[in-house]
Amino acid sequence: MENTVSHALYILQEPVQYVCLLFMASLYAMKIYQLMKKPGPPEKAELKGDRYAGAVHSLANVLRPWGMESTRNHMYFYTEFVIFHIAVALTIGSTFLIPLTPWLMTPLVSKVIMVFMGLAFLIGLRRIYRRFTVPEIRIISSPDDYFAITLMTVFFGVGFVTMYLWIQGRPETGWMWIFFLMTTFFLLYVPFSKISHYVLYPFGRVMYGQIFGGRGVLNRNVRGN
Amino acid sequence: MADPAEFKAKQEDTKPIKLGTQEGRKWPIKEGFTPEVLQKMEELLPSKLNRIVATSLAGCIHCGMCSEACHYTQSIPEDKKLLPAYKADRFRKWYKYRYDWMAKVFPSFVGAQPLTKELAEEMYDKLWGGCTMCRRCTFNCPMGVDYGMLVRAARGIMCEAGRIPQHLQDTIDTHYNAGNNMAVPHDEFVETIEWIEEELQDEDGCENYTIPLDKRGAKYFLTLNPREPKYYPLTIQATAKVLNAAGVDFTISSRYWDLTNYAMFNGIDKDAKLFASWIFDEMKRLDCEYLLSGECGHGYRGLRWELPNWLGGVPFKITSVMELFARLIQEGRIKLDKSAWDGDVFTYHDSCNIARSGGVWEEPRTVITAAVNDFREMEHNRENSFCCGGGGGALAMPEFSPRRIAAGKIKADEIRATGATVVLQSCHNCTDQLKEICEHYKIHAKVMNLAELLSEAIVIA
Numbered sequence: 001m002e003n004t005v006s007h008a009l010y011i012l013q014e015p016v017q018y019v020c021l022l023f024m025a026s027l028y029a030m031k032i033y034q035l036m037k038k039p040g041p042p043e044k045a046e047l048k049g050d051r052y053a054g055a056v057h058s059l060a061n062v063l064r065p066w067g068m069e070s071t072r073n074h075m076y077f078y079t080e081f082v083i084f085h086i087a088v089a090l091t092i093g094s095t096f097l098i099p100l101t102p103w104l105m106t107p108l109v110s111k112v113i114m115v116f117m118g119l120a121f122l123i124g125l126r127r128i129y130r131r132f133t134v135p136e137i138r139i140i141s142s143p144d145d146y147f148a149i150t151l152m153t154v155f156f157g158v159g160f161v162t163m164y165l166w167i168q169g170r171p172e173t174g175w176m177w178i179f180f181l182m183t184t185f186f187l188l189y190v191p192f193s194k195i196s197h198y199v200l201y202p203f204g205r206v207m208y209g210q211i212f213g214g215r216g217v218l219n220r221n222v223r224g225n
Numbered sequence: 226m227a228d229p230a231e232f233k234a235k236q237e238d239t240k241p242i243k244l245g246t247q248e249g250r251k252w253p254i255k256e257g258f259t260p261e262v263l264q265k266m267e268e269l270l271p272s273k274l275n276r277i278v279a280t281s282l283a284g285c286i287h288c289g290m291c292s293e294a295c296h297y298t299q300s301i302p303e304d305k306k307l308l309p310a311y312k313a314d315r316f317r318k319w320y321k322y323r324y325d326w327m328a329k330v331f332p333s334f335v336g337a338q339p340l341t342k343e344l345a346e347e348m349y350d351k352l353w354g355g356c357t358m359c360r361r362c363t364f365n366c367p368m369g370v371d372y373g374m375l376v377r378a379a380r381g382i383m384c385e386a387g388r389i390p391q392h393l394q395d396t397i398d399t400h401y402n403a404g405n406n407m408a409v410p411h412d413e414f415v416e417t418i419e420w421i422e423e424e425l426q427d428e429d430g431c432e433n434y435t436i437p438l439d440k441r442g443a444k445y446f447l448t449l450n451p452r453e454p455k456y457y458p459l460t461i462q463a464t465a466k467v468l469n470a471a472g473v474d475f476t477i478s479s480r481y482w483d484l485t486n487y488a489m490f491n492g493i494d495k496d497a498k499l500f501a502s503w504i505f506d507e508m509k510r511l512d513c514e515y516l517l518s519g520e521c522g523h524g525y526r527g528l529r530w531e532l533p534n535w536l537g538g539v540p541f542k543i544t545s546v547m548e549l550f551a552r553l554i555q556e557g558r559i560k561l562d563k564s565a566w567d568g569d570v571f572t573y574h575d576s577c578n579i580a581r582s583g584g585v586w587e588e589p590r591t592v593i594t595a596a597v598n599d600f601r602e603m604e605h606n607r608e609n610s611f612c613c614g615g616g617g618g619a620l621a622m623p624e625f626s627p628r629r630i631a632a633g634k635i636k637a638d639e640i641r642a643t644g645a646t647v648v649l650q651s652c653h654n655c656t657d658q659l660k661e662i663c664e665h666y667k668i669h670a671k672v673m674n675l676a677e678l679l680s681e682a683i684v685i686a
């Protein structure tokens with residue numbers, strides 16, 4: 001697939017995206033710097049386990065749904081989570097592949113991305129419904145929670161149609177414009193929204209893994225004393 | 226006197242004993258969240274934000290996966306405001322108001338709120354009276370939000386500003402003033418230990434058993450929960466019996482023997498460090514090899530995992546009687562007669578601080594299965610065990626007692642399902658809570674610790 005697009009769309013797909021990406025990266029760097037400036041709790045106790053192995057174990061938690069009761073008992077929810085996040089990764093990937101390496105966006109690759117986008121769109125709808133209707137979720141939800149999931153769901157919907165048209169050999173459509181305008185908005189908005197949770201995710205998991213790995217609670221290989 | 230070190234130590238022993246800090250401290254507790262209290266809380270917030278607390282406050286995605294993890298939500302499902310994320314949000318809203326970028330422009334969009342009297346009151350209700358810091362939700366949170374640390378930080382801020390349940394703070398002030406949290410005087414403690422020793426020597430085959438006080442150079446320095454000399458002296462007797470039977474070289478300090486540290490629950494690090502330092506000093510004075518925690522959940526965690534951090538490391542080893550008992554059994558140093566407990570059905574409650582936050586859950590099972598024939602696990606056990614409801618200082622907050630008993634329902638249901646006639650545990654707060662919930666939910670089971678279990682089954686050579 002050749003990327004024969006107008007100069008205007010090229011500007012949106014490339015220079016604008018790079019500037020926005022730089023903006024996002026700078027804000028994330030600031031976030032991480034602010035966090036790392038804070039004191040990390042020390043561990044001076046004689047360890048029973050391995051803090052490093054605990055951190056790795058904890059980071060890999062996402063791949064072990066049987067590891068937590070909350071995912072073990074709700075495999076359907078977990079499956080949705082996995083599909084949704086794969087779709088996020090593929091969608092972000094496609095915003096790079098489309099302008100930079102359009103030849104990689106073969107019909108097969110595009111179809112796979114499209115299927116994930118479609119599924120994520122449906123999952124998003126279900127998650128919005130859940131947030132509105134399940135009382136315990138509703139009482140903890142802020143407008144940011146509703147906005148973030150709605151935005152993602154619309155993005156997947158737009159991406160789905162865009163991808164369909166791309167497969168038909170139509171690289172420059174109104175949908176493509178909306179798709180990249182939304183991408184631009186995401187890059188500027190996400191550092192301020194709950195969607196930026198993925199930046200904090202490794203920190204939370206690593207610290208949890210270090211504490212409980214060191215105490216011999218996680219991936220037990222316990223030294224006695 | 227040949228040995229100057231011994232001479233110095235002897236001199237120290239004969240100095241008048243000044244337990245506690247001798248200041249008669251009474252924490253200045255305020256009646257409500259006045260503007261001054263709120264202002265003080267604002268000032269304190271930054272000092273409590275270490276990396277874990279800040280990540281836990283910023284990292285919640287409101288997914289609700291913790292909703293089924295908490296014994297409050299399981300036991301009181303009609304009250305949705307006991308959901309872990311909802312409770313933590315009482316603190317998080319204020320944190321976001323201060324630190325979230327979006328909240329600077331659109332606070333309500335991200336659920337941020339300024340610290341008002343109403344928000345602070347909700348925080349007080351939920352984080353003192355609606356969370357035992359058991360961390361079961363943490364273990365079920367995809368983001369690793371650490372409720373133990375987060376809630377302790379919030380409590381520390383409230384406490385320092387003067388808002389803490391009176392009885393809980395009284396317990397800490399008593400520890401501060403008297404050297405132990407039940408103000409057991411030195412003489413009374415020594416007399417109690419001597420009396421327990423006599424009682425122990427009256428048991429068949431135990432004539433030569435001793436409970437050495439202040440024995441320098443003993444291998445183990447055994448620490449106690451003040452409830453033991455005060456209300457449950459038989460648990461000291463049982464522990465001493467097992468240790469003597471196995472030939473363990475141990476001692477108890479006549480001065481600082483209290484292993485509890487309720488400053489873990491009010492979030493005041495200065496007090497936590499002070500209480501820990503007394504035990505540390507006794508370890509140095511008695512020159513023991515191991516600091517040995519008695520059967521006490523938060524006390525064990527405080528000594529084993531927190532004390533070295535508060536004091537910047539320690540030059541000795543720290544363990545617990547739960548682990549020591551298991552080792553003595555594995556090494557064949559004590560012989561047990563399982564038939565002593567025939568007719569009883571046993572289950573074991575894993576204290577959150579010992580298991581989930583402490584990594585000790587197979588050792589108690591080694592002990593139990595060596596001593597009884599009929600042991601049955603509860604549905605949720607080991608690191609997945611539900612809190613009994615008595616953790617986090619809950620037993621020292623009578624104003625929240627109805628909720629505490631209600632929150633124990635899931636544990637009571639699981640005990641009932643085992644058909645146990647004896648509920649074993651290794652924690653004094655758990656003991657009291659389990660006794661209360663067994664009575665309240667009409668479960669006919671005794672509550673007992675591991676030393677009592679072994680003491681009955683032990684075969685004296």
Ligand code: SF4
Nearest residue numbers: 285286288289291366
């Ligand atoms: S599971 Fe963790 S991230 Fe999800 S709502 Fe609970 S605390 Fe927040």
Ligand code: SF4
Nearest residue numbers: 295356357359360362
């Ligand atoms: S720490 Fe325990 S009591 Fe507190 S919210 Fe989590 S599960 Fe509930």
